[in-house]
Amino acid sequence: MPIIVQKYGGSSVGDVERIKNVAQRVKATRDKGNQLVVVVSARAGVTNDLIARARAVCDQPSERELDQLLSIGEQESIALMAMALHGIGVGAVSFTGAQAGIFTDAAHTKARIKTIDAHAIAKDLNAGRVVIVAGFQGIDEDGQTTTLGRGGSDLTAIALAAALKAGVCEIYTDVDGVYTADPRVVKSARKLDEISYDEMLELASSGSKVMQSRSVEFAKKYNVVFEVRSSFNHNPGTIVKEEVTYMEKVVVRGVAVDKDQAKVVVSNIADKPGSAAKVFRSLADANIIVDMIVQNVGRHGVANLTFTVPKGDTRKAVKALEPVLKEIGGGEVALHEQIAKLSVVGVGMKTHSGVAATLFQALAGVGINIDLISTSEIKISVVISLDRADEAARVAHAAFDLGAD
Amino acid sequence: MPIIVQKYGGSSVGDVERIKNVAQRVKATRDKGNQLVVVVSARAGVTNDLIARARAVCDQPSERELDQLLSIGEQESIALMAMALHGIGVGAVSFTGAQAGIFTDAAHTKARIKTIDAHAIAKDLNAGRVVIVAGFQGIDEDGQTTTLGRGGSDLTAIALAAALKAGVCEIYTDVDGVYTADPRVVKSARKLDEISYDEMLELASSGSKVMQSRSVEFAKKYNVVFEVRSSFNHNPGTIVKEEVTYMEKVVVRGVAVDKDQAKVVVSNIADKPGSAAKVFRSLADANIIVDMIVQNVGRHGVANLTFTVPKGDTRKAVKALEPVLKEIGGGEVALHEQIAKLSVVGVGMKTHSGVAATLFQALAGVGINIDLISTSEIKISVVISLDRADEAARVAHAAFDLGAD
Numbered sequence: 165m166p167i168i169v170q171k172y173g174g175s176s177v178g179d180v181e182r183i184k185n186v187a188q189r190v191k192a193t194r195d196k197g198n199q200l201v202v203v204v205s206a207r208a209g210v211t212n213d214l215i216a217r218a219r220a221v222c223d224q225p226s227e228r229e230l231d232q233l234l235s236i237g238e239q240e241s242i243a244l245m246a247m248a249l250h251g252i253g254v255g256a257v258s259f260t261g262a263q264a265g266i267f268t269d270a271a272h273t274k275a276r277i278k279t280i281d282a283h284a285i286a287k288d289l290n291a292g293r294v295v296i297v298a299g300f301q302g303i304d305e306d307g308q309t310t311t312l313g314r315g316g317s318d319l320t321a322i323a324l325a326a327a328l329k330a331g332v333c334e335i336y337t338d339v340d341g342v343y344t345a346d347p348r349v350v351k352s353a354r355k356l357d358e359i360s361y362d363e364m365l366e367l368a369s370s371g372s373k374v375m376q377s378r379s380v381e382f383a384k385k386y387n388v389v390f391e392v393r394s395s396f397n398h399n400p401g402t403i404v405k406e407e408v409t410y411m412e413k414v415v416v417r418g419v420a421v422d423k424d425q426a427k428v429v430v431s432n433i434a435d436k437p438g439s440a441a442k443v444f445r446s447l448a449d450a451n452i453i454v455d456m457i458v459q460n461v462g463r464h465g466v467a468n469l470t471f472t473v474p475k476g477d478t479r480k481a482v483k484a485l486e487p488v489l490k491e492i493g494g495g496e497v498a499l500h501e502q503i504a505k506l507s508v509v510g511v512g513m514k515t516h517s518g519v520a521a522t523l524f525q526a527l528a529g530v531g532i533n534i535d536l537i538s539t540s541e542i543k544i545s546v547v548i549s550l551d552r553a554d555e556a557a558r559v560a561h562a563a564f565d566l567g568a569d
Numbered sequence: 570m571p572i573i574v575q576k577y578g579g580s581s582v583g584d585v586e587r588i589k590n591v592a593q594r595v596k597a598t599r600d601k602g603n604q605l606v607v608v609v610s611a612r613a614g615v616t617n618d619l620i621a622r623a624r625a626v627c628d629q630p631s632e633r634e635l636d637q638l639l640s641i642g643e644q645e646s647i648a649l650m651a652m653a654l655h656g657i658g659v660g661a662v663s664f665t666g667a668q669a670g671i672f673t674d675a676a677h678t679k680a681r682i683k684t685i686d687a688h689a690i691a692k693d694l695n696a697g698r699v700v701i702v703a704g705f706q707g708i709d710e711d712g713q714t715t716t717l718g719r720g721g722s723d724l725t726a727i728a729l730a731a732a733l734k735a736g737v738c739e740i741y742t743d744v745d746g747v748y749t750a751d752p753r754v755v756k757s758a759r760k761l762d763e764i765s766y767d768e769m770l771e772l773a774s775s776g777s778k779v780m781q782s783r784s785v786e787f788a789k790k791y792n793v794v795f796e797v798r799s800s801f802n803h804n805p806g807t808i809v810k811e812e813v814t815y816m817e818k819v820v821v822r823g824v825a826v827d828k829d830q831a832k833v834v835v836s837n838i839a840d841k842p843g844s845a846a847k848v849f850r851s852l853a854d855a856n857i858i859v860d861m862i863v864q865n866v867g868r869h870g871v872a873n874l875t876f877t878v879p880k881g882d883t884r885k886a887v888k889a890l891e892p893v894l895k896e897i898g899g900g901e902v903a904l905h906e907q908i909a910k911l912s913v914v915g916v917g918m919k920t921h922s923g924v925a926a927t928l929f930q931a932l933a934g935v936g937i938n939i940d941l942i943s944t945s946e947i948k949i950s951v952v953i954s955l956d957r958a959d960e961a962a963r964v965a966h967a968a969f970d971l972g973a974d
Contacts, residue, residue, distance in 0.1 A: 221653040225655070229651045229655070232651075233645060233649065239637065240641055309665075
């Protein structure tokens with residue numbers, strides 16, 4: 165019997181009515197003759213409530229205790245989901261991460277899955293029960309509760325699909341799938357039927373909030389085909405897989421805007437070997453993720469380093485840079501927070517020249533200035549002014565004809 | 570180093586400020602050079618909220634899933650308590666029932682503790698950490714989460730005290746200890762410094778709400794001396810143990826009133842062998858706890874059976890009796906809900922005659938009619954009218970001179 169893994173996010177299990185709706189969907193899938201594993205998140209808001217309570221008793225809660233605390237959100241969801249299924253006559257059993265055999269390393273709040281022992285799940289599936297698994301959580305070698313970090317429930321679903329060799333993995337969320345652009349910004353944005361792992365990864369790292377990169381990387385590594393779709397309707401979603409049909413025809417798959425970046429300019433530092441290394445080492449040591457990097461060497465043997473960091477990390481970045489600038493002799497730091505990153509993504513770019521030219525020309529046509537540029541094999545990103553970001557997305561979307569069927 | 574087990578109930582950890590207060594108490598105890606295990610309940614109200622949510626998704630939630638759900642209440646408390654201790658510089662680690670090695674049978678929602686593997690707790694105690702354990706919960710052989718039923722957190726504390734051979738076990742609650750009578754009803758009620766297990770058991774089964782019988786039975790079996798005291802002040806509480814100092818001098822230890830009983834009269838049933846057995850078998854099969862039982866055989870070969878059941882079970886009792894009465898031929902059922910049970914308890918009764926006489930005389934003196942009477946070695950209980958129960962408690966308390974120092 166084919167095994168299907170379904171994952172329902174926090175908004176899909178946000179209240180009693182929604183839990184009952186999901187139970188009906190699960191029953192419909194089961195009634196078609198499938199074995200079914202359902203991964204659920206904590207209901208929307210619970211995790212933030214728990215974090216607020218933790219901070220109320222302690223300024224810096226330990227990560228081990230945070231995991232002990234946060235894991236209860238999903239535990240509530242699984243029990244209620246199993247009960248809702250019982251209520252409509254469907255045999256079901258709930259498993260915490262530990263009970264489901266999801267073993268992780270001991271890195272609390274950001275644990276990595278090491279192995280999955282799916283025997284207990286398989287036993288209940290074979291007994292005809294729907295198995296409900298708590299997303300986002302696992303257990304380490306010492307029996308400690310761990311959590312997988314942001315996007316952890318998607319990861320649980322994809323890892324279980326790999327371990328169980330499931331035929332289908334469905335990620336239910338509050339959007340219909342992956343779009344050519346954010347439909348709230350670009351009216352003509354179109355839902356994609358399919359997208360490749362690599363494109364999905366580039367979109368994720370470019371500010372598209374559908375899924376975290378990590379889960380997509382895991383799916384790519386274990387070749388888990390999955391579908392992103394809405395739990396609020398029955399529309400087909402977007403299938404994410406290695407090879408996408410008619411891939412050659414498509415140059416650009418989508419446009420993404422990331423408004424959560426800030427630009428840092430370190431100017432007038434000595435142009436000596438090792439200066440840049442010291443700057444980025446200090447940022448890495450402070451756990452700051454640096455995205456786009458540009459270096460200009462000016463006259464008089466001084467250089468300017470420009471890069472982007474998440475907006476929430478700007479103060480931390482400035483603090484981390486102070487001792488380094490003293491050490492390497494001089495240099496000033498300037499922050500620019502009113503920026504956005506626009507990216508166009510598509511595997512077809514590899515074999516098509518002219519994508520950059522089309523993008524730059526489109527932006528120039530409406531007078532949008534490009535500040536920084538970075539490229540990968542299947543992505544071009546530009547930094548532009550924050551107040552023109554939405555307009556830029558519409559212009560780029562039109563320039564690559566993404567709205568057409 | 571002496572090991573102390575402390576248990577804090579739901580009202581003691583009811584909000585962030587109370588959790589912080591408990592953390593200060595724990596720190597003070599630890600700073601005196603003790604190894605400390607702290608058992609906590611779910612904060613007041615959480616368990617009822619979860620049950621309400623369960624009933625909203627399913628009329629009759631499965632007990633296995635209820636345990637999965639309800640155990641999160643204590644898991645929240647342990648994590649927050651550990652964090653609160655970290656916040657004031659005390660090393661602490663939280664354990665769920667499973668992590669603490671509390672193994673139970675598989676009887677969900679009313680599991681019994683089978684064994685405790687205290688190695689993990691001992692390791693952390695020896696490393697100088699305060700160990701916070703979730704009360705009320707355990708794990709069965711198959712790794713399923715179980716809960717211990719009402720009063721389960723007290724049981725966890727007493728069982729851990731036994732397993733760890735703790736020198737002291739303190740049950741913190743919202744009252745100062747065990748009183749000679751309910752101080753809200755009897756103004757002259759006095760807190761007892763000591764009470765024997767047997768007296769405590771009789772008081773518990775007589776409506777005194779300080780602790781469930783089950784935990785006291787466990788303490789008696791394993792000879793765990795414990796103290797019941799308040800978490801809201803520093804007054805000494807009541808010590809519960811086998812032998813109580815000056816026990817001979819005390820005839821009656823306390824007075825308890827149970828207003829949660831109803832009287833059921835089954836009249837005009839055939840006075841044949843086996844009739845009463847059938848009646849009580851049917852009630853037992855319906856899980857109804859029957860307390861006082863009186864049978865009168867009248868004229869004409871018919872008998873009347875009178876007994877008390879918890880008020881919440883009256884409808885269930887009537888339903889359970891219907892088929893039996895048909896089977897044994899006739900009989901009518903009458904319910905009397907406006908009753909109360911008054912009990913006087915004391916190990917000294919064994920060697921003193923006249924306790925019953927004193928009680929009956931005191932009640933008669935104020936015109937309170939006695940309906941049913943039952944006695945054990947150390948207890949006399951009478952059923953009286955509900956509206957005179959408080960008055961009866963005051964009269965009995967005075968008759969045995971319980972208010973004197």
